[in-house]
Amino acid sequence: MTNTQLTLVQIDNYGPWTVTPEPRREMDLQTMQSRLFADLANFIGARDGYVFFTRFDNMVAVTNGLDGEDHALLQESIGNRYPVTVSLGIGVDERPAVALEHATERLQQVGSAQDSTRRQVLRGTPLSDEHRTETDVHIAHFDVNDATGKYTDQLNEFDSFIQIEQGYAAVMRYMREEHDALSFFVGGDNIIAVCPALSATQYHDAIAHVEESVGVELKVGVGAGTNAHDAGFAAKHALEVCRHDGTTVEFGSGAEPAEAESD
Template identity: 25%
Template sequence: MIQLTIIKITEYGPWTLTLGSDREHRLQILQATLYKEIQNLFSERNCLAFPNRFDEIFVITNGLSVDDHIEIQKELAKSFQLGLSMSIGQGNTPYEANLNVDKARRSKITLDKDHNIFGLPLQKEEDLVQIIHMDVDGSTSISANKSPYEISSLILKLYSEMSEFFLVRNSLAFFLGGDNFMIISSAIDKEGITKFLDLIRQQHGISFNCGIGTAKTGREAAKLATKSLDKIRELRDSGTERQRILELTC
């Protein structure tokens, strides 16, 4: 079972209007600072946050209780003078957890009204989190033939196709910057991942490396996924037979 928490700035539109027209630089600074603090507070508790549309942040929160969320909400309130809601959802897949977050938020089902925390009653089932970490193989050679903006356009196109491919498989993909992506996955096997890698190579002539990590928490799963990816690079650089996919489990 995956536990997902979505943090959202509440009444964001009306609040931005109070800043006047010369506000965009302030909003960008605020969003970056908020993400930094959320990532810091949750990663200390072995969770991992992913930015989504800048005014909304997804966090894998397996192992965290409502009380843990309240403590984090209190810390955020000390640093930011704006409303933040937390909505917690659990599901057999990341996509299902996302749907349950949305259901609780729209229905205003609260777990703690005083601290603006929404969600259905949490089950204390222990389960594993699977994260896939992908990066472009040979990205340096790609960047040598394209301008910076053309590279960004290509990366966003790859992200869009990745998101659609994995969403129908009940998994959630996130762009992490550079040529790095992470997918909160739903027990996708290597055969399914290979299908995506082959599709991208056929359509764009681009190869991905793929590390998979499975553990009890989001941060630990991401660590193992990245360790797998690092191992693929080591094998490539040593001249050993190349692997596109490598998996580590805690």
């Protein structure tokens, strides 16, 4: 069974700040968002977590192994170096989407994202050490089959981007609706999904759905671990097996596939 700890990172009062006292230069905002994401990735990654940018003013992190002090230190670090602050909501659940819902609700209960009086809120209880296991986090690393040959070397960059994004959108919606998994585009032709324990059949079904709906062919490596780094690294190795053997779904060490559900 998985036990995913997710942290919602939300910039406080960001929308009003971007237009006060007048609208700020767009590239200045993009630069700040990019630097903030990089700093979050550095801080959380150094503690074996993952963070995904989603809409940039809201980011989602897999934080198994980070405690309350780690979260507070992150807020302090950002507050000392940026003109904005961040609030953090923490949620834990077997299903990643439900964990994120818990994290979101904890921030919503103390004020709007555009509430000028809400600053550096930290809500939610991290997963305690005694309740952690070696398979709390399941990561699925999806990759487009021959993206370079089919898209990069054949189409202009924008049309290649459209094809990849269509595949991402199909994976993202299917995995969320069918399995309460959360999928994130991480560049190139790669998609990382934070999942509950799923069977090989369920992954094959997801891949078949994407090919049938948008014509994008995928393969996936799946890994499990006590934190996002361990699970993700196992998933990367499993994906290399797919590439080497020409297979579609592979499970890495520690990631035993769940039994397929019977009809």
